[in-house]
Amino acid sequence: MKTKNNFLGLSGAGFMMHFVRADALWYWTGTAMVAAYGFLESVFSGQLFALVAKLANQTAGIWQHTVFVLCLLLFIILLTGTGEILFTKAAAQVDFHLRDELGRRMARIPLKHWYQKHSGECMTIFGKDSDTASEIYKVHIPVLISLILQAAGGLIVLVIASPLYACYAFVWGVCYLWIGMFSRTRWRTHSAKQRQFAADSASTFTDLLSGFPVIRMYESIRGKLLGKHRDEVEQSFAAGRQIARISTQNRGLWQLGYTLSYSGTFFVGLLLVYAGNIDLSNMLALWPVAMGVAFAITQLGFFVSELQPVMAATDRVRELFETPPEQSGNRSDIPDKTPLISFAQVNFSYQDDIFALNDCSFCIYEGEKVALVGESGSGKSTVVKLMMNLYAADKGEVRFCGVSVGDYRMDVLRSQFGYVPQSPHILSAPLIENISVVADAPHEHIINMAKAACVDEFTDSLGDGYDTYVTENTLSGGQRQRIGIARALVKSARVLVLDEITAALDGQTEADIYRGIADCAAGRTMIMITHRLSAAAMADRILVFSQGKVAEEGTHSELMLKNGLYTQLWAMHEA
């Protein structure tokens, strides 16, 4: 819990308020105009009561007073109406600004950070938490200003009319102010818990959805996952109960504050009348104002407490904003140096304890077809990710054309690679869009590349061919892989990286795809991760990975002569 140097636990408010800069002038103008309503209303009611008293006593000046009251009403209507327009527009602007920034920040979070967070949790932050956090400028700041205006405006009126009355209202308000603040720390703690457990349960819900077939086949996994979800919901509920208890208590105290403000100011007003300090009709006009002052000041304390759940949400939004974004260099030209890619004594681990590369060194030259082979978990996929600077090496240097990958501007470096992962991501969108999304290319080109990747072998079996709406769940592994390949071909990058692309494909389709790739990407550098050694054997050079480093390298025949790891793999393969 970040509560150091945190005045009343409200430091997050300042953070949220800087989004208001998007439309500061109109936001503050509108807010002030709307917020003035509370104060003006109390003045207006007072004037109305005074008018009634005058009427009852047949005092002089009734007409003038009536006209004044009417003008006041007109003024209030115009002011609040216009204020509301300005405020609504400005708030919409600020809302846009907040979410847009948040989206852009999310897109730039380094992968290493990503995988420590659950996507369900990120969605909760983008949706629920930022909704709650935005209440600060949409609800709470206007309330605060309205309270301040009511207190300050009322005090000015009272000081002029009856300093004693003003004094009472002010002192009473300040005395009660503290009561509202008592629960603020507890409120914050429980709110933070409630939100965390709610995000956890959303994550488990996501797990349940994405593992659906497995859950249906493994009854006990279903039971355990539902149990985990139940625990999280119950914990969130328990924190909610604590909050309900606090707010029940607070509600009572609030009502007490209101009661005492209401009757206290009435009582003191009467005393002042008896003491001859003010006359009765004045007292009736001032009473609502005095009550407004006393009540507004007591409210400030409750305001601080009620802001705590919003602050708990703000903390979560803020944490995402404060995650350092991916580091990008600024070099945008690529020197004409060889080798194309080089690794020098690179160490890397995904988490503190899952090591992936250990003193890994190798080179890849322009135009080469290189196969990466080796046991699963030996670091083949990892080196590819480091090349594209998806992750930064913990130690050692990864270079592209002689320059450290971290020095390039991110998009410049990544545009050099056409990467096909093991299970390509499918957007919930028409199939064609799933391919065309990666580059602005003419339709014809996209269709040609899709053909080269054998995508059209299965489009016929889909309802609407290329226009069929597809999702992650509707396509088979092999179909997804072909879409991934089509994407890489459409991108037509300098280096083609294929990570186990044909694992879910039969031999015929595999051969067709390789033919397609050869046609479309002739002469380009190609890095191929594979377990099918028959495919690897065709490569110009083979890097054999073992335990996070390159154990052997050479052509197929060279490696076979070495009688090492590769020969062993082949023996198994042939068996």
Add this chain to the structure above:
Amino acid sequence: MKTHPQQNTGALRYLLRYVGERRLAAGIVLSTFLQTVRGTLLMIAVQNATNRLLSGGSVWGAMALMLAAMLIAVPIASMREYFNQSYELILQKKLQLGLTAHIAKLPLAWYESAKQGDALSTYTADVELLGRWMGRQVPNALFTIFQFILVFFYSLTQNIWLTLIVFPALVGLPPLILRAAEPMKKLSRQARAAAGQALDKAQELLRDPEFVKTYCLENKFTQRVADALDAKRRAERKSGIYAGLVKAVTVVSSFLPGFIAVAAGILFLRRGLITAGFLIAFAQLSIQTFGSLLVSISGFFSATNRVSASATRIYELISQPAERTTGHTAPVDSQTAIELKHVSFSYPDGTQVLSDVSLKIGTGQIAALAGRSGSGKSTLFKLIMGFYPAASGEVLVFGRDVRDWDLGSLRALMAPVFQEPALFAAEIRENIGWAADDASDEQIMQAVTEAELSEFISSLPRGLHTPLSEKGVNLSGGQRQRMGIARMLLKDAPVLLFDEPTSALDSVTESRLAQVFERVRHGKTAVTIAHRLATIRNADIIYVLEQGRIVQTGTHNELIDQDGVYRSLYIEQHEGGSLA
């Protein structure tokens, strides 16, 4: 389920019945009612005090009444807050638990057609909105309605004529406000749709950040989010002018009753028909009560509008027909593990996947399905697992038609290994151990060892307690597959189903696993889908599928001698893919 709602309110009613908690709901009504009663008491007290004051009498009695009326508000307000909040919390809890439990019972067909993002936003946003509506907006609306009625009757007892003059004006006002708010409805609907869209687009950004980054789609995707947000902004800004109008009308309406009361009251007062005290109390209450009445009634209408859309979405999800839970629980024929008789099947969208497939796999046999991508092998598995019913023909498992089986008992007999093992954000121990009820550490370690994972796990400082990321993205593809295999081993079922279990494994690990399968398979039935024909060479029987039909049957040696699909598949593979 039981009732099918004709319209949105039907869904709302269904969900409120679903949540139940009648006592809490009654508590909300009661405490709200008490609060309005005490509001009326206060009005009487203020009236008395003012009258005494204006006539110069003693006000202390009236003051005491006033204080009493205000002090009883303290426990009442607390009580009201308690009931409101408790109901909101319980509603959210029950719906979230209910939704999740229900989704876990839905058929695979739902999963394959549903958008995950929609289900998630129903689970989070819609449930929250509904809870807030029940816990806040409804009690507030109740409050104003009660207050309206009480004040009306009290005023009648005090002065019929003044009441009859003021109240008709009140009745006319809510329609006026609603009228002014009418254009806002469409805009707020637009804004809400755009907000949903933005969430959806953000999810695209979040689901696979690696894809976004490798294709430099950050700008493109954030721009899509921004476009949706912009639509929301435009709708909201456009609604500003109406918001201002509504505000102005609301201010007028909240003062108008007081004004009319005062204007009419003057006449009554001059004739001595009412007291000035009553007039002040009445005017004050008119402003306080009716102003807020009008505001909350119009707010309530727009909130209800919004909430009924959420309720419909929750209802649709929670009333999706679940998979059947009836059927026989025991096998009939223990000799034939799996038998298909003239089975045809096509997916709901009409694509024919299997036609007239017949096969028979005896208990203890090793069978394999071979064929090109898209030949119907995986679909056949789904039929055996009871995920889809055959369109015609029979699918028999241990002699009983899948349609007659209790699906839970049927699936308990099978341990499948999927292409993607679906790993969760939990420890490795949980990810594997959950596959069996109460698996001990020894059992888990044994499964881990047999799945060739022990070397990897012992290299981790936290061993089995290492947490995995969502979907196990911090593992390699081969490690993930072996996790799935460890699960299968732990489940220890009589029928093993392998859908490409080793596609991401190197040949060393693969052959080691083949030995493990050989061992664990003892006495069990195994069915394997494989593209790498080498892995199914030892199968007792191989069925070769082509476009949804079985075109060849036999052992590896028999099939390789025939001039057919199997041989050409085999030859293609042994030549390998050729790099240009």
